Amino acid sequence: MIDIKLLRSNPEMVKENLRRRFEDTGIVDEILEYDMLWRRTLKDIESLRHLRNQKSLEIGKLVKKEKDVGPLKEEMRNINTKIKTLEVDMENYKNMRDTLLMRLPNMLMEDTPICEGEENSPVLRTWGVAKVLGEMVESFKKHAPGMKYNVITQRATSHVDILEKYDLADISRAAKVAGARFYYLKNQLVLLELSLLRFALDKMVKKGYVPVSPPLMLRHTAMEGVTDFSAFEEMIYKIEGEDLYMIATAEHPLVAMYMNEILDERDLPIKYVGVSPCFRKEAGAHGKDTKGIFRVHNFYKVEQVIFSKPEDSPKFMEELIDNAEDIMRALKLPYRVINICSGELGAVAAKKYDIEVWMPAQQKFREVVSCSNCLEYQARRLKIRYRKGNELQYVHTLNSTALATTRTMVGIIENYQEEDGIRIPEALVPYTGFDFISFS
RNA sequence: GCCGGGGUAGCCAAGUGGACUACGGCGCCAGCCUUGAGAGCUGGUCCCCAUACGGGGGCGGGAGUUCGAAUCUCCCCCCCGGCGCCA
Numbered sequence: 001m002i003d004i005k006l007l008r009s010n011p012e013m014v015k016e017n018l019r020r021r022f023e024d025t026g027i028v029d030e031i032l033e034y035d036m037l038w039r040r041t042l043k044d045i046e047s048l049r050h051l052r053n054q055k056s057l058e059i060g061k062l063v064k065k066e067k068d069v070g071p072l073k074e075e076m077r078n079i080n081t082k083i084k085t086l087e088v089d090m091e092n093y094k095n096m097r098d099t100l101l102m103r104l105p106n107m108l109m110e111d112t113p114i115c116e117g118e119e120n121s122p123v124l125r126t127w128g129v130a131k132v133l134g135e136m137v138e139s140f141k142k143h144a145p146g147m148k149y150n151v152i153t154q155r156a157t158s159h160v161d162i163l164e165k166y167d168l169a170d171i172s173r174a175a176k177v178a179g180a181r182f183y184y185l186k187n188q189l190v191l192l193e194l195s196l197l198r199f200a201l202d203k204m205v206k207k208g209y210v211p212v213s214p215p216l217m218l219r220h221t222a223m224e225g226v227t228d229f230s231a232f233e234e235m236i237y238k239i240e241g242e243d244l245y246m247i248a249t250a251e252h253p254l255v256a257m258y259m260n261e262i263l264d265e266r267d268l269p270i271k272y273v274g275v276s277p278c279f280r281k282e283a284g285a286h287g288k289d290t291k292g293i294f295r296v297h298n299f300y301k302v303e304q305v306i307f308s309k310p311e312d313s314p315k316f317m318e319e320l321i322d323n324a325e326d327i328m329r330a331l332k333l334p335y336r337v338i339n340i341c342s343g344e345l346g347a348v349a350a351k352k353y354d355i356e357v358w359m360p361a362q363q364k365f366r367e368v369v370s371c372s373n374c375l376e377y378q379a380r381r382l383k384i385r386y387r388k389g390n391e392l393q394y395v396h397t398l399n400s401t402a403l404a405t406t407r408t409m410v411g412i413i414e415n416y417q418e419e420d421g422i423r424i425p426e427a428l429v430p431y432t433g434f435d436f437i438s439f440s
Numbered sequence: 441g442c443c444g445g446g447g448u449a450g451c452c453a454a455g456u457g458g459a460c461u462a463c464g465g466c467g468c469c470a471g472c473c474u475u476g477a478g479a480g481c482u483g484g485u486c487c488c489c490a491u492a493c494g495g496g497g498g499c500g501g502g503a504g505u506u507c508g509a510a511u512c513u514c515c516c517c518c519c520c521g522g523c524g525c526c527a
Contacts, residue, residue, distance in 0.1 A: 042489060046496045053496090056508045060458040063507095076507040219517095262450055262486095264468095387450065390469040390485055 001380040002104050004097075007031060017107050020114045022343040027100055034097035041090040048083050052076065103229050105347035106377040109314070112351045116343030121354075127325065128334030130358040131156065131415070143365060144336045144358075156360035159413040160292035162422070163189070166439050169293065180290065181282060181297045188437045192412070192424070193300065193405045195431035197275055200302040200327055200403035204273035207323060209304060212274045214253035217244040222256035225382035228347035234283040250274030250303040251399040255378050258307065263386040263395065269316065270307040273402060275300070293406040294366070302402040307384070310376065313396035317373040320400035321353045324369045327403050330427045333411045334358040336365055350375045355401075357411040368407040371400035 007014055011032060015025040059072050108114075113122050126147035132140045134151050141147075163169035168189040174182040185193060205211055223236065223245045232238075237246040247253055254274045263270075278301050289295035304323060306316045321337065328335050340352040349372035356365035376394035379385070385392045416423040421438040429435045 039489065042496085046489070049496060052507080057458080059507050063458080073507045080507080264450075387468070387485090392450095392486085 001102060001377060002107065003380065004031075004035060004101060007101075008035065014104070014107075018105070020108055020342050021105055021345065022116050023105070027104060031097055031100045031104070034093050034100070038090060038093035038097055041086055041093060045083055045086045045090060048079055048086070052079050052083070055079070102224070102381070103347070105228070105345075106350045106375060108342055108345070109351040109373065109375075111339075112342050112345065113339055115341040117341065118344050121338040121341045121344065124337045124339050124353070126334075126336040127329060128332065128358075130334045131360040132358075133363055136363045140363075147334070147336065152360065155363065156414050156417050158292070158361040159294070159410045162413055162417075163292065166437070168437070171292070178297075181295065183293050183296060185293075188432070188434065189409065191432055191434075192409060192428070192437075195428050196403055196405050196408055197300055197302055199330075199428055199431050201273060201275055203327055203330070204302065204304065204323065204402055209271045209273035212250070212254060212272050214247070214250050214257075214274050214276055216247050216253075216276060216279075218247060218252055218256060219243050220245065222259055222382070223252060225259060226252045226255045226348070226378050230347070235280050237279050237281060246279035247276065248280050249278050249301060249399075250276040251305055254303065254305040255307075255397050255399065256382060258384045258395075259382040261384060262392060263307070263384070265309070265386055265388050268307060268309050268386060268395065269312060272305045274303045274305060276303070277301075278404075292410065294410050296406055299404060299406040301404040304400045304402050306398045307379075307395045308398065309386070309388075310393065310396050313373050313375065313398055316398050317351065317353075317371065320398055321355070321369075321371045324355055324371060324400050324402055328355060328357065328369070331408070331412070331425045332427075333368075333408075333415055333425075335368075346372075348372070348374050348377055350377070353400075357407075357415075359411065359414045360417075361414045366407070366410075368404060368411060369401040371398075373398050 002014065007028065011028050015028050018025045018028070055072060055076055059076075062072070113120075115121070123144060126144045128148070130140065130144065130147060130149040131152045132149040133155055134153065137149070137151065140149060160171075163183075164171060167186055169186055170184040171182075174184050201211055217239060220243055223232075227236065227248075231248070232245075235248050239245065251274070253276075254272050258270075277298055279298050280296075282295060282297060285295060293299075304320050306313075306320065308316050325335070325337065335355050335357045338354050338356065340349075340354055345352055351373045353371040354367050355369035355371075357368045358364075359366050374397045376396055378397045379394040384395050384397070386395050412425060413422055416425065420440060421436050424432050424435045424437070426435075
């Protein structure tokens with residue numbers, strides 16, 4: 001949430017921010033209009049309440065002297081009626097203002113590129129060696145300037161085919177019992193999934209992050225604090241008949257953890273690594289990645305979350321993305337890091353890096369990691385503050401994938417293919433206990 | 441799920457219908473004092489409106505009774521204890 005005081009004092013700045021996100025600016029004036037009405041009504045109410053308080057004291061004194069207070073009481077009833085009427089208006093104005101305010105996206109950081117379209121997000125760096133089809137080389141070079149590659153003559157087999165053919169997953173039966181975008185993992189893939197989770201967790205714990213296994217459902221107030229409005233429509237599952245929502249990432253329960261709390265300055269930074277299943281409706285994704293396990297309704301993810309002092313959050317964002325890259329490098333998956341265009345950013349993030357792994361079957365880079373600095377946007381919604389000297393300040397919150405199982409497995413299946421099976425990345429072998437998934 | 445006890449500011453804690461301006465303590469911040477630290481003293485330390493003077497609201501959340509509610513009533517949430525159920 002944006003500070004209403006910023007809107008009052010500098011609406012043009014907020015409008016400019018919306019323009020940079022390629023969004024309509026009308027909402028700013030709308031909010032200010034309701035804010036003005038709210039303040040005006042509040043003032044009227046407060047002067048009436050002042051009057052009430054004075055009269056009430058007077059009545060108290062008169063009652064003690066056993067004098068008649070009948071007429072005064074009558075007057076009070078009138079005042080109270082007036083207040084009640086005005087209070088209804090005031091509530092309406094305030095609700096209108098706050099509902100709109102909650103929809104206003106975060107202020108962008110200065111180094112968020114101003115552009116539209118995911119394909120225009122600048123590439124910050126690349127790592128590893130990509131397997132590129134001869135006819136795709138020119139396009140590859142455009143998408144990953146300077147990145148090393150080997151030319152291959154035959155496209156790698158899609159993970160979708162490998163999964164079903166070699167009994168590593170049963171997607172059609174999952175569709176029978178649950179619908180599209182579900183899956184049964186089987187055999188060594190189950191062990192690979194668990195190995196990936198533990199591998200990523202171990203890496204993060206070594207770096208001083210505190211491991212957390214969070215609640216998988218949240219109340220509306222908590223969820224509303226961490227996500228934007230559209231997420232409820234497009235992403236979040238609701239439990240019928242209860243005030244509970246399934247988490248779409250461990251970021252949600254981890255960030256909401258300190259809702260309505262005041263931290264001490266010396267508690268910061270707080271660094272968590274969460275591990276949890278993630279549940280997503282994928283409502284806005286009809287027709288995209290309809291097969292396989294790339295885009296699914298539930299998967300496991302290891303997630304990093306940091307609560308920091310405002311001045312430290314840019315530094316920690318670099319730390320988070322480096323942690324995630326470190327995991328990709330350990331798995332030897334070729335990737336690029338992009339700085340997401342302002343036009344593609346969600347409402348909550350002020351800046352976002354994605355890691356995209358090169359997928360040799362698709363001959364494309366695909367997102368496997370997302371790293372965001374949310375500044376004080378979530379903290380303000382959730383009232384997470386810390387005491388700095390004598391004043392209270394909002395913390396900054398940051399989050400980043402450490403490792404998401406399904407997409408990472410797709411990356412491994414497509415990048416580690418050999419004639420007769422899938423090689424297991426060396427770093428994982430101590431966890432899996434096997435180094436090869438054989439096709440025979 | 442049932443019965444009982446509880447929830448007051450960052451923490452502890454008093455207050456059970458009108459002098460509550462929510463007592464007091466701890467912690468924290470600023471100033472005085474000190475060579476420095478500590479102790480001591482003074483002031484400050486929830487939110488909102490207002491440039492300010494000032495005003496309004498806050499006692500787990502919401503609704504109500506009353507001229508007036510931390511205090512009385514109802515609903516909900518959470519914590520502690522006991523009983524029941526359960527992987």
